[in-house]
Amino acid sequence: MTGPRQLPTRRSALAGVLALAACGALPAFAAEPFPSKPIQLILPFPPGGSFDPIFRTLGEAAAKDLGQPVVLMHKPGAGGVMGTASLATMNEADGYTISVMHNSVIRAPLVTKVTWDPLKDFTYLIGLAGLTTGIVVAADTPWKTLPELLADAKKRPGTISWGNVGAISINRIYGERLAKLAGTTFNMVPFKGGSEAFTAVIGRHLDVYGDPGFGPQVQGGKVRLLATFTSERLKTYGAPTVKELGYDLVIESPVGLVAPKNLDPKIAARLAAAFRKASADPAYLRQVELFDMQPNVIGGDEYLAYAKAQYQRDAKMLADIGFKPE
Missing domain, CATH: 3.40.190.150 (Bordetella uptake gene, domain 1)
Known part of the structure; x- marks a missing residue:
């Protein structure tokens, strides 16, 4: 006669589970699929x-x-x-x-x-x-073209304000390069973001803004697009490129x-x-x-x-x- 069958102890059962998991038999500890949260x-x-x-x-x-x-x-x-x-x-x-x-x-x-x-x-x-960088001014400013703006800036170097987002952006650097090629300087003003800058230029607290994101403001008639730093003209607008106006400056x-x-x-x-x-x-x-x-x-x-x-x-x-x- 055999004696009564012994039930596995808690410790031995846990050891068995761990052994199976180590052998890959149990997927209990599989990583959560990505993504599992926002x-x-x-x-x-x-x-x-x-x-x-x-x-x-x-x-x-x-x-x-x-x-x-x-x-x-x-x-x-x-x-x-x-x-x-x-x-x-x-x-x-x-x-x-x-x-x-x-x-x-x-x-x-x-x-x-x-x-x-x-x-x-x-x-x-x-x-x-x-991104597409444009040069815009308020719709009611006297400057109708980029040559008019640059000619005025040449008469009063350092007076006309030019805004960009950040002090080290390529748009800021190319604005300064454009001014140098035209023989003048602008008063460069850094902004934290485009919304703040557009509010300033529309309210005539800023003369010129040279950054991307101008589309809705131009289409809404609030600002005038003078030129773009693109290799070719944008189909949506009639504005010339800075390059075709004689300044070999294209921003990618x-x-x-x-x-x-x-x-x-x-x-x-x-x-x-x-x-x-x-x-x-x-x-x-x-x-x-x-x-x-x-x-x-x-x-x-x-x-x-x-x-x-x-x-x-x-x-x-x-x-x-x-x-x-x-």
Whole structure:
């Protein structure tokens, strides 16, 4: 006769479970699928600018594919650099915090002291579109053309105010280069964001604004577009390019999305695929068209390659104009 069967002890049962899990027999400790919570998208500019509706519609479209909300968070400062730069100092990259990337961030180490590297401290996810820089004045100003504005500025150097977002943007630098080529200077005024600058120029507290995001203001009749820093004229407007007016100045200014460095490639690919799909969403494309952005979707590797090349171009350009870092 055999004795009564013994029930397994609690300790032996736990040991068995752990052994099975170690052998891969139990999926009890499998990682949660990404994403399992909302994704935060940092906009490095104040509320009310052109990036708000553009990236809100993009985020809404991406959220449909990701199955989680994409929540916009404004983090302005340093001319649109501070918000994006905050990712460079994050300890962990989990894909739940991403940011808009633009050329002022790439250029930052060339013009001021920073503790991060724009080419090493981010995971480049996707390039989305190019910003279009225009030169606008209030609709009731006497300047009807860019030559008229420059002629007046030449008579009164340093008197006419010219606004840009940030003190180190390429738009600010090219505004100064234009003035130099025309034989004059402007009173350069940095703004925190486009909404603040447009309010100033429409209210005649600022004479000229030279930045992207002018579309709705021009179409609403509040400002007059004198010229654009594009290689060709925009189809929507009759304004000439700065180049065709005799000044060889063309601004290329793409924007895209980045995450902190060392992001899991699978998560990076998931995010890139969702935002690539979202970049074809009709509501997003309407906003891009409204603000005169040029769609140009590229992958993360290509965007990083562009950033590296742009860094070298900016270094040469700043050296050529004799710019001294702050």
